[in-house]
Amino acid sequence: MYQSFLSYARARYFWVALFLVVISVVIYSMQSSVTPRNGGTWLGFTLGTIGLLVIGWLTYFGVRKRRYRASKTQVEGWLSAHVYLGSSLLILATLHTGGEIGWNIHTAAYVLMILVIFSGFYGVYVYRRYPMVIAQNRGGQSREMYLQQLAAVDTDLRRTVGAAGPRVRDAVLSAIDRTAIGAGSIDLLRGRDLSLAEIPDAGGAGPKPNPGQTRIIAYLSEQLASSPGGKDAEILQNLVNQYARRKALLDVIARDVRLQWKMRFWLFLHVPLTFALWGALLGHALSVFFYW
Amino acid sequence: MRFKVAIVGSGPGGLSAAAHAAELGVSHILLEGAAAHANTIQRYQKGKFVMAEPGYLPLRSPIEFREGKREELLSWWLDGLNKYKVNVRYGSEVTRIKGKQGEFALTLANGETVEAEFIVLGIGVQGNPRRVEAPGAAVPWIEYTLDDPDAFKDETIIVIGAGDAAIENALALSKQNRVIIVNRQDQFARAKEGNLRGILKAIDDGNVECLYSANVARVEPATVAGKSGKVVFKTPSGETDVDCNRVIARLGAVPPRKFVESCGVTFPSPEANALPELDAQYQSSVPGLYVIGALAGYPLIKQAMNQGYEVIEYMLGRPVKPADNDLLQERLNVLPVKLDVEPCLKLLRERVPMFGELNPLLLRELVLESEIKSIPAGTTVYREGDYSTSFFTIVDGEVNVAAQASGISYPVRRGGFFGEGSLLSGRRRTTTVTTTQPSILFETPGRTMFKLMSSIASVKDGINFISATRALKERFVPGVAEKDLRAVAARAKLKSFTRGATIYKEGDKGEEIFLIRRGTVAIARARDGKDSVVRLVAAGQYVGESALLRIVSRTETARAAVDVDAIVLDRDGFLELVRKDPQLVKRVQGDLQQRAAVEASLQADPRKAEVLDFMLGAGLGEATNALLIDESLCVGCNNCEIACASTHNGVSRLNRAAGPSFSTVHVPTVCRHCETPHCMKDCPANAISRSKDGAVFINQETCIGCERCKNNCPYGAIKMSVPQIKQTGLWSWLLFGAGNAPGQGGYPKGGGEIKKKAVKCDLCEGQSGGPACVRSCPTGAALRFGPSRFTEML
Structure with missing residues (x-):
């Protein structure tokens, strides 16, 4: 049955990682107290080698997940191991440093590794939490279906607004045309909506911000309230109703786009940081041999 | 004018007979009512692909025929007529046939008379098209055929009729025209499933307008400029009219039986689809008058063409063996008795009661379609849990049928059959069958059995009865002998x-x-x-x-x-x-x-019941292996789709995001390998089959790209695709950016016409480790299930 990658095969790789940590602690404690504890000793070198191998294996995940014909193992198992073994590095590599921290390439490699691991932790968090939030937000429909409904509502709105006065019409059409779904990566994370609308009598030139379509709905409601009634009021009432429906759809879509991005952006840190880590790691290893 | 033979109808049978007569120098005349040869084929839609079934049958005709487009067929046949200088008269409808062998007189519609010693009737069963019977309907813009739907653009076209021809025309025309389909009933009852879905969707989407329960009342001059005329319809809510450019009426045809009877040919029963009484040489109850082709009960082009050849031979008193003789002989050579085809078939009839029920033609077909196996004692024919739907008849020997699950075990002897359970259910085998003596078995594919069962009531009843007996035994009373259950089964x-x-x-x-x-x-x-x-x-x-x-x-x-x-x-x-x-x-x-x-x-947990309800609504009840995604785990990475494409030459057979969802269960658009697959029902090339493991797959070699399976699949799981190029190696892409990314396709190099073929999920048949979509899901959100596990999943 369905099983999260954290509990894959009864969390087998958690135990493997734990074993690795225990071994590392044992190696660390075997260190005689005469020489300073750091990566330069034979035991430190052993820990470093294990760490390097683990990092290499973890990086290979990017290749393995694209090996679609590989059939002996499941990608889910690899991810499970990736998460647990990656976490174990936190202790393993810290023991390897022996607590020697400074402004040098060795510490740079260590810090980069910590960043990679913590970006990964964030990834685990969003992968476990967001799918459910996204599914609940969409309520059984795909984004495609929402976009289709939005297109239908837009068509209706354009038809309805044709009968309204020119100022209302221009306002609504501008609001439709300048609706922004999605934004740049930072704006998405901050949840900013860059939608605009031309609101008459709002002071100043140019379109006004219309986040969540609130500005245009407020404008339409005002117009409705100050309308003398009759045919005009009926059209405005219709517009408010249809626009409310439009807002509801847009809210779901915008939230979906935002959530999807939040679930994914961490990879844009995790992967480049990994390559930076490899740069630092090579420098670290070479320089260590040079000094040796 | 007097000829040795007059051939009526220039369809495949008539053409072939006339060409053979011409080839032999026999004086002949080929009479065709229409203005061109092969009227039925002429009426096919432009570009329609015509199959050359049955594939095993060799062609025996001086005229060329193989599978191809309608236009190609027609031109081959015309070339044949010219090559042999066939004496053909078009526009010569025969209205009456009088006389007897040696002195037949055929009256033509224009009053002329043609005399002949023999007559070959090859007029098919299509008959003449039914006309629109209404005042003013005799105008040239009311047509009864549609040659090329793409020839019309931006017109208003009325299509009258509710059958497949009308629907296909309406759908094709609606791409560039306003189309109104007029149905005399209140629903499309006669249409094939795929066409029915197509037209209902087109009506729903507003691409085709539809008038139900409407009849043409009269035809009047146009009231709008640029239109040909106005058609007035009577509908339950009063009269309604449409100005249009043209009307395509597809109302079926008047069957030719009356005419055939007027020639003196007798029919064995008054039933509408009864065939005329014929002897083994296609001669009717009127000596010297032969009937061939669809009218004689042979609806396939190749059969009719072979008969055209044979009938001329018979007429000249020369014995020829039927075209499939050598093939049959080859098949029957597996049997230990060395006999000619006819005596051997006779022996089979005597040995196997079911074969005795078949008419000679169907028995020949069964032998040709079946695999005859001679196997030693102790061989397993199939195992419990296998997927296969073929049907076995025991010509000699004995087998034992056993099931671990129910503990049954019983013998089936010579003349009996087995394997009907999976044939009828479409499910895995529930028994293991092993030979207990050296045996000779006929293994007949499911589709051939279904055809036999629908043609011969006694075969259907016999199989149903035995199947009921065995089902009762297997399910309820394993210890009771089959023969003791017959009364209950009855x-x-x-x-x-x-x-x-x-x-x-x-x-x-x-x-x-x-x-x-x-x-x-x-x-x-x-x-x-x-x-x-x-x-x-x-x-x-x-x-x-x-x-x-x-x-x-x-x-x-x-x-x-x-x-x-x-x-x-x-x-x-x-x-x-x-x-x-x-x-x-x-x-x-x-x-x-x-x-x-x-x-x-x-x-x-009422939520579970709701999810189950949703799954049934999504059609999962007929699934044997469905991909279900747990949305609480799915991160939308699309690795499943990329994996699918990557393992299938760049074409994913899976659309993850599409398809319905409920609660956290998502049913993506991909094949669920139905118990009785809709796609398999109507594949003219027999290109779709089910593997032993249950995967329904399309053979890319034999698929002809006709799209029927795609239209018949209710779940949109089949798509048409061009043959794909080879995938680039992962490292060369990863390191050097060479070629396509994993899972990305592209067109093969080189020009020429690329024929699209149907592709669908094959459960990664031939790859170890199971379906790539499941293997490659990083979060465990994608799993495949059979119906028995649905409740477990909740």
């Missing part, structure tokens, strides 16, 4: 329920027990005023056991989750079974206990 009835139909309702009175032969039944109980599904019952299981418990009213509602066939046994029949094996009561009680446990878990 009481049982076979009932079919279409998807969604109610088998019985909670509170109904009823004492019948339903043993499900095919499909899945959903059991529901009323809860808060609405039905909620508590259990799914698969083929091989039974519902309605209250008969045993003496509960008079049903305590649950049973509905067909998909199309269901059930063996229905009344209370007395069931008690008869109990008398034969008193232990049955205990076993049924055991089943009840198990069921109650499943139901309790579902009833305790």
Whole structure:
């Protein structure tokens, strides 16, 4: 049955990682107290080698997940191991440093590794939490279906607004045309909506911000309230109703786009940081041999 | 004018007969009512692909024929007519035939008379098209054929008719025109499933307008400029009219039987589809008058062309063996007796009661389509759990049928058959069959058996009866011999329920027990005023056991989750079974206990019942292997789709984001390998088959790209695709950016016409480790299930 990658095969790789940590602690404690504890000793070198191998294996995940014909193992198992073994590095590599921290390439490699691991932790968090939030937000429909409904509502709105006065019409059409779904990566994370609308009598030139379509709905409601009634009021009432429906759809879509991005952006840190880590790691290893 | 032979009708049969007569220098005339040869084929839609079935049959005709487009066929045939200088007269409808062998007189529509010693009738069964009978309807813009739907643009076109021809025309025309389809009934009852779905969708989407229950009242001059005329329709809500550019009327045809009877040819029965009485040489009850082709009961082009050749030979008194003779001989050579085809077929008839029921033509077809196997004792024919739907007949020897699950074991001897269970249910084999003596078996593919069963009632009844007997034995009384169950089986009835139909309702009175032969039944109980599904019952299981418990009213509602066939046994029949094996009561009680446990878990959690309901609504009841995605785990990375494409030459057969969802269950658009696959029903090339492991797959070599499977699939799981290029190696892409990214396709290099073929999920057949979509899901959100595990999944 369905099983999260954290509990894959009864969390087998958690135990493997734990074993690795225990071994590392044992190696660390075997260190005689005469020489300073750091990566330069034979035991430190052993820990470093294990760490390097683990990092290499973890990086290979990017290749393995694209090996679609590989059939002996499941990608889910690899991810499970990736998460647990990656976490174990936190202790393993810290023991390897022996607590020697400074402004040098060795510490740079260590810090980069910590960043990679913590970006990964964030990834685990969003992968476990967001799918459910996204599914609940969409309520059984795909984004495609929402976009289709939005297109239908837009068509209706354009038809309805044709009968309204020119100022209302221009306002609504501008609001439709300048609706922004999605934004740049930072704006998405901050949840900013860059939608605009031309609101008459709002002071100043140019379109006004219309986040969540609130500005245009407020404008339409005002117009409705100050309308003398009759045919005009009926059209405005219709517009408010249809626009409310439009807002509801847009809210779901915008939230979906935002959530999807939040679930994914961490990879844009995790992967480049990994390559930076490899740069630092090579420098670290070479320089260590040079000094040796 | 007097000829040796007059051939009426220039269809495939007539053409071939005339060409052969011309080739032999026999004086002849070919009379065709229409203005061109092969009128039926001329009426096919432009570019229609015509098959050359049956593939095993060699062509025996001076005229060329193989599968190809309508236009190619017509030009080959015209070339043939010219090459042999066939004496053909077009526009010469024969209205009357008088006389006898040696002195026939044929009267033509223009009053002329043609005399001939022999006559070959090859006029087909299409007949002349039914015309629009209304005042003013005799205008040139009311047409009865549609040659090229793309030739019309931005016109208003009325299509009259509700059959496949009308629907296909309307759909093709609607791409560039305003189309109104006029149906004289209130629904499209006669159309094929794929066409029906197509037209209903087009009407829904507004691409085609539809007038139901409408008849042409009269035709008047146009009231709008630029139109050809106005058609006035009578509808239940009064008259309505449409100005249009043209009318395409596809109203079927007047059958030619009356004319044939007027020639003196007798028919054995008044039934509409009865065939004329003919001897083995196609000669009718009128000596010297031969009937060939569809009118003689041979609807395929190749058969008709072969008969055209043969009939001329027979007429000249030269014996020829039927075209399939050598093939049959080859097949029959596997048998230990070395006999010619005819005596050998006779022997088979005597040995195997079922074969005795077949007419000579169908028996020949069965032999040709079957694989004849001679196997030693102790060989396993198939195993419990295998997927295969072929049907086995024992010509010699004996087999033992056994099942671990039910503990049954019984012999089947010479003349008997086995394998009917999976044939009828579409499910895995429930028994293992092993030969106990050296045996000769006929293995017949499912599609051939279905054809036989629908043609010959006694074969169908025989198979149904034996299947019911064995099903009762297997399910209820394994210890009782088959022959002791015949009386009970004879009481049982076979009932079919279409998807969604109610088998019985909670509170109904009823004492019948339903043993499900095919499909899945959903059991529901009323809860808060609405039905909620508590259990799914698969083929091989039974519902309605209250008969045993003496509960008079049903305590649950049973509905067909998909199309269901059930063996229905009344209370007395069931008690008869109990008398034969008193232990049955205990076993049924055991089943009840198990069921109650499943139901309790579902009833305790109404959400589960809702999800189950949703899954049935999504058509999963007929799935054998469906991909379901747990949305609480899916991160939308699309690795499943990329994996699918990457392992299938760049074309994904899976659309993850599409498809319905409910709660956290998502049903993506991909093949679910139905029990009785819709796609397989109507494949003209027989390119779709089911592997032993259950994967329904399309053979890319034999697929002709006709799109029928795509149209017949209710789940949109089949798509048309060009042959794809080889995938780039991962490292060269990863390091050097060479070629396409994994899972990205592209067109093959080189020009020429690229024919699209149907592709679909094949469960990664031939790759180890199971489907790539599941293997490559990083979060464990994608799993594949069979219906028996649906409830487990909840």
